[in-house]
Amino acid sequence: xxxxxxxxxxxxxxxxxxxxxxxxxxxxxxxxxxxxxxxxxxxxxxxxxxxxxxxxxxxxxxxxxxxxxxxxxxxxxxxxxxxxxxxxxxxxxxxxxxxxxxxxxxxxxxxxxxxxxxxxxxxxxxxxxxxxxxxxxxxxxxxxxxxxxxxxxxxxxxxxxxxxxxxxxxxxxxxxxxxxxxxxxxxxxxxxxxxxxxxxxxxxxxxxxxxxxxxxxxxxxxxxxxxxxxxxxxxxxxxxxxxxxxxxxxxxxxxxxxxxxxxxxxxxxxxxxxxxxxxxxxxxxxxxxxxxxxxxxxxxxxxxxxxxxxxxxxxxxxxxxxxxxxxxxxxxxxxxxxxxxxxxxxxxxxxxxxxxxxxxxxxxxxxxxxxxxxxxxxxxxxxxxxxxxxxxxxxxxxxxxxxxxxxxxxxxxxxxxxxxxxxxxxxxxxxxxxxxxxxxxxxxxxxxxxxxxxxxxxxxxxxxxxxxxxxx
Numbered sequence: 001x002x003x004x005x006x007x008x009x010x011x012x013x014x015x016x017x018x019x020x021x022x023x024x025x026x027x028x029x030x031x032x033x034x035x036x037x038x039x040x041x042x043x044x045x046x047x048x049x050x051x052x053x054x055x056x057x058x059x060x061x062x063x064x065x066x067x068x069x070x071x072x073x074x075x076x077x078x079x080x081x082x083x084x085x086x087x088x089x090x091x092x093x094x095x096x097x098x099x100x101x102x103x104x105x106x107x108x109x110x111x112x113x114x115x116x117x118x119x120x121x122x123x124x125x126x127x128x129x130x131x132x133x134x135x136x137x138x139x140x141x142x143x144x145x146x147x148x149x150x151x152x153x154x155x156x157x158x159x160x161x162x163x164x165x166x167x168x169x170x171x172x173x174x175x176x177x178x179x180x181x182x183x184x185x186x187x188x189x190x191x192x193x194x195x196x197x198x199x200x201x202x203x204x205x206x207x208x209x210x211x212x213x214x215x216x217x218x219x220x221x222x223x224x225x226x227x228x229x230x231x232x233x234x235x236x237x238x239x240x241x242x243x244x245x246x247x248x249x250x251x252x253x254x255x256x257x258x259x260x261x262x263x264x265x266x267x268x269x270x271x272x273x274x275x276x277x278x279x280x281x282x283x284x285x286x287x288x289x290x291x292x293x294x295x296x297x298x299x300x301x302x303x304x305x306x307x308x309x310x311x312x313x314x315x316x317x318x319x320x321x322x323x324x325x326x327x328x329x330x331x332x333x334x335x336x337x338x339x340x341x342x343x344x345x346x347x348x349x350x351x352x353x354x355x356x357x358x359x360x361x362x363x364x365x366x367x368x369x370x371x372x373x374x375x376x377x378x379x380x381x382x383x384x385x386x387x388x389x390x391x392x393x394x395x396x397x398x399x400x401x402x403x404x405x406x407x408x409x410x411x412x413x414x415x416x417x418x419x420x421x422x423x424x425x426x427x428x429x430x431x432x433x434x435x436x437x438x439x440x441x442x443x444x445x446x447x448x449x450x451x452x453x454x455x456x457x458x459x460x461x462x463x464x465x466x467x468x469x470x471x472x
Contacts, residue, residue, distance in 0.1 A: 012235040012251035016140065017182035019258050020169050023139075025132045031265040035421065036134045037457045038430055039268050043100045043109035044075075044454055045434035048441040048470065049346065050096030051076055055203035055325075059092045059210070072118040076441045078471040083118040084217045090114035092210030097346065098328050099274035099437070100209075104142030104267040105166060106159035110209040112137045115167045115216045119174050120463040127460030133174040137216075138264045141166020144234065144254050146245045160195020160208040161244050167216025175220055187229025188219040190240035200276070201318045201329045270419040270430060273344040275327070278307070279334040281417055285398040285410040286338045293408055297339040297362045301403045304367045305335050306396040320363070324349035335398075336362040371396060431455065442472055 010018060025033075050056045060077055063085060070080030074089045081089075094100055094110030101109045115137075116130045125133075141162045168189040172182045192215040195208040223229075233239045235251035273283055282305045290296065321327040327334070327349050337348050340358045347353060397411035415422045431451060438447045449469040453460065460466045 011232055012255040013183055013186060013232050014179070015252070015255045016144070016169075016234065016258065017172075017179045017186065019255070020136055020140065020172050020182050021177070021179050023136055023173070023259060025128060027259070028132065028135050029262055029265065032135050032262045033131050033458065035265045035268055036131050036138070037455075038427065039101050039103075039109045039264075039270065040113045040130070040134060040457055041434060041455050042270055042430050043094050043113045044450070044470065045437035046097060046099045047090055047094040047110075047114070048076055049099065049437035050093035050206070052440040053096045055206065056093050056096045058203070059089055059207075063089050071122040073121060073467050073471060075117075075467070075470050076472040083122045084214045084221070086121075087114050087118035087217045088210040088214035090117060090210070091213030092206045095206035095209035097274040097349075098205070098276060099271055099346075102269040102271060102277040102280075103138070104263060105145055105162035106157070107209060108138050108141060108163070108166060108268070110206075111159070111163045111167050111212045111216070112141075112170050114210070114213040115171055116174060117463065117467070118213070118217055119171055119220075121467055123175070125174060125463050127457040127463065127466070129174060130460075130463065131458045133170045135262065135264055136173040137166045137168075137170025138267075139258055139262055140169035142263050142267060143258045144241070144251075146241065146254065155196045155198065156244060157195040157197050157199075157205075157208055160212055161193045163195075163209070163212035164189045164193045164215050164219075165240070167212050168219045171216045171220040172223075175224060177220060177224060181220075181223045183231050183233075184227060184229045185219045185223035187231060187233040188222055188227065189215060190230070190233040190243075192219065193240065193244060201321075201326045203325065266421055268421060269417065270425050270433075272419050272425065272433075273334075274346050274349060275334055275344065276329045279328075279331055280419075281412045281414075282306075282331060282335055282398055283338045283344050284412050284417060286335060286400070287342070288412075289398070289400055289408050289410045290339070290342060293406070295400075295402055296342070297336070297358065299402050299404070300339060300362070300365055301401045302365050302367055303335055303339065303401075304369055304399045305331055306398070307331050307368050307370050319368075321354050324351055324354055327354050331368055332363050332366045333359070335366045336360075369396075427455075438470075442470065446470070446472070 051060060063074060066081055066085050068082040072083045072086035073080055074086055091110055091114035094114055095107055100107050112134050116133055120130050144165055145162045168185050172185050199205050230236060234241055241251055273280055318326040318330040319332050321330045321333050336359045338344055340362050397409040399409045401407050417423060419425045434451060435447055438450055446469055453466050453469050
């Protein structure tokens, strides 16, 4: 960092603002920059695919009636809007399929990328500027999230809560606000934070990303104009951390951990399936068992899958999905679809597929065991259990009992799932995913141009020029 932070004399919000102002490109590890670029590239493809979804079309149609100064582009329509409005649409598109990354504050890419594209286009930022701001935003959004808190068992969706803080930090770094302005921007964002879990499985969950992106732009633009807010938003007894997380954790200890080390290279998982992240471990385990033991859904007597108590709040609502979006958050449906189809992709979550009689019948043979708080705590204490985890943090395997009497089990280690940073998917697979997604919105020539330009984000001299190849 260009300046040494005197943490002893600074309050936590002041410290965080100082850190944002003084953390530059040279301070960021190469691995963190690489992961930021891969994740942004992946998310751009997902954003393009999101524009072809029913709710993607609705938000694009809705925004067409908006006026204002043409500052930033809606992808892939080419409509130009004020930067906050463009961030709102692009962020919603990026999360429309629930196919963007899984990270510390749930889905960082859809928020950070759409925010930075809007402001970056408005200001003529370089790709290097965007990478720098992306990593800073991720670090703040994830780093100011207490690990022991009430939010994961509450109605709040942390994507909409911490996401606004991360987006604001990224925008503040991109605009190079001064320390006082950053404090004000964080204060503004603290009052914008929102989003409830009841909207999982609906079109409003993707809107959480769009609203967070919009508000990040708005917070910094207001702060740059002299708008005021609470200057101690993180540590104040009636501030952000206490209101949403209520952990009693010392805000100073969270702030002082920023960049020590950077988290993005450990936290981000590139999604292989367009559904809720808690389903991925189960899908992987089932597909691997089918490949290893050569059986299909007709051979299955019963499949038992594990689900953590803190994610089970979704399943009773969507256990028997009626729509494709419902299906993204049903563990029972995802397991049955994997067994019947032998894959899970965008077409898995259509109205037609949800009504597939083979999948509906197989769902009756999937048994969900909800793990208790005690079991999960035990697993977290014994981090090096044999066999790993099929649900991300529990250490309990998927078990399939076949009609011929065989009983098969498979557990996926929490840090070993393909797509995680300890078991990376590889750029060729990320590129193939991008191409498949982008073809839903762009002609082939533009798909290949987008791959060439956006896979090397930090080499882009001006975001304004690069945007042109993702406009249909």
